[in-house]
Amino acid sequence: MLKYCFVCILFGTLLYSEDLLFITNMSNGIETLGTSELRLIYLKKRRFWxxxxxxxxxxxPDNKLRKRVENNVLHMPALALDEYWMKEHYLGHRPPYRVDSVKGMILFVKKVKGAIGYIPESKLVPGVKVVYRVGKQ
Structure with a gap:
């Protein structure tokens, strides 16, 4: 039993500590992005490239990868983001499109030229371009 607990803790730590990659479609002109550009894109203040x-x-919202994006890229906790999008809603702006899984994110990015998403490094596949990396925690 103790061995099983140790393996679960070790696996959970390794999963959380891997790099987070921001990916885009191969056919757009984006080569690299920084945190300030990603923040503008995810807050919908920059709408075109x-x-x-x-x-x-x-x-x-309950996904661990999303929490890392909120904390390490947007620098906004979930409550602050909710308040931000409530205000933006009245201006006619909508939050980023939500996908249900990493697999769904990869498929969407592969098909839509302007799509930008994030995945764990272990899920990187051919057909997408890495434009930013959030290091291990």
Whole structure:
């Protein structure tokens, strides 16, 4: 039993400590992004990259990867983001499109030219381009 608990803790730690990658479609002109650019994109203050309409993607609110994005890239806790989007709603702006899974995020990014999403490094596949990396925690 103790061995089982140790393996679960070790696996959970390894999963949480891997790099988080921001990915885009291969055909857009984005090569690299920084945290300030990602923040503008995810808060929908930057909507285009040249002529390409940007489509930021989010995982569900309780997802650990999303929490890392909120804390390490947006620098806003979930409550502050909720308040932000309530205000933006009255201006006609909508939050980033939500996908249900990492697999869904990868498929969306592969198909939509302006899509930007995030995945754990272990899920990186051919057909997407890495534009930013959030280091291990």
């Amino acid at each position: 040249k002529e390409t309409k940007l489509v930021p993607l989010n995982l569900p």
